[in-house]
Amino acid sequence: MSSRSPNNKFSSSSLWNKYHFFILLLAAIVIKQLPLVSIPFNWLESYFHEISHGIAAMLTGGKVLRIQLFTNGAGLCTTQGGISFVISFAGYAGATLWGWGIYKLASAHKKIAQIFSVLIFLLLLSSIVFWGRDLLTWFILGVLAFLFLLTIKLHKTHYLQRLMQLFGLLILLNSLSSPSYLLDGRHLGDGATLASITYIPELIWVLIWFSIALLALYSLYKTAKK
Template sequence: MSFLPSKRTDTNSSKFWQKYHFFMLLIAAIVIKQLPLVSIPFNWLESYFHEISHGIAAIVTGGTILRIQLFANGAGLCTTQGGMAVVISFSGYAGATLWGWGIYKLASAHQRAAQVFSVFILLLLICSVIFWGRDILTWFILAILAVVFLLTIKLKKINYLQGLMQLFGLLILLNSMSSPTYLLDGRHIGDGAALASVTFVPEIVWVLTWFAFALLALYSLYKTAKHKGALL
């Protein structure tokens, strides 16, 4: 008598994962966000993509990045020179949302795409250490994030990397959804206040816009996952 699992059981497990993996990863991401110590690197990750998005917006609109700072509590600061202030200020939260959405989509598209994009992010982190980091704490945080992506690249099974990248994408997306709400603290500082001072559009409008954009991105991923599940 054999107690080895049948191929049919393996197939059923695979189909179950393919059908419900989005919800399982989303639940895992929500749980991780509630764990004080475990969530710290992922808060750093969202903060990094937020700040690098400011920097990319500055470069695209004719400016430069002077420095990127990351702090232990998950906050960050990108100091730029030149460029379009409105685009730069808007791009932080919007950019983090696009990074999270893009990471998930690329990882879902193909297992090799997940590996290639993981290498790209690793190289971007290394460039950030070399060109834009100016203090020990920022270098330390960037090094931790680089090690995380280096370890994911070293995974022997590409499908594990694919799942991890999808989880990273959802965590970045969830953080980019919740982070703008911290601007509503009555202090009128940050990206929302900067945009309000330039455009005369109230800060809360910008906060709601960023929140809605992140929610729309999450819904887009859900619709794609639902469509794939229906095809099984």
């Protein structure tokens, strides 16, 4: 029979406290490379991208007509009214903010992580009721809602806290890479819309969104070091 000494427990705890950001970041990078496992997290980033468009529309006097999500990680938020520039910019920037916020709030306290997980679950349910219009979108939103329901049901809030941090990093990593998909030569999407509004090339907007995501990731790294 073997036993684990208090010193070993203390050593493991110290290593986790020192390197937990890198451990979670590595786990997020690995998950992104797994074809099936990564799918729900691609949907998650897509949802936060589209809901950010919707929130921007509502905050600028418009409204959301529908949200559509697709199996390949693409999405569409149809809005009416509001300020076009703010709505178009908010998608990629908003997804980054969601990822950064989820990690930060989960890191602050276990109870805060639990409360925020409940709020996201309720937001997903609201999206199903008010903005989902097709079976595929309802299915994807249902999967995401179930994902957060599982985190809420975790008996140990410590594990919920780590899962929420992992979710935040996965959203951030997707926010880093997803703007590059706009550079496909078709001049479609948020970058093309902003280019037509401001006459600033689409590439510049892609670089801005990439920089925001990179700064958010660096901010979490600096906080973890402290």
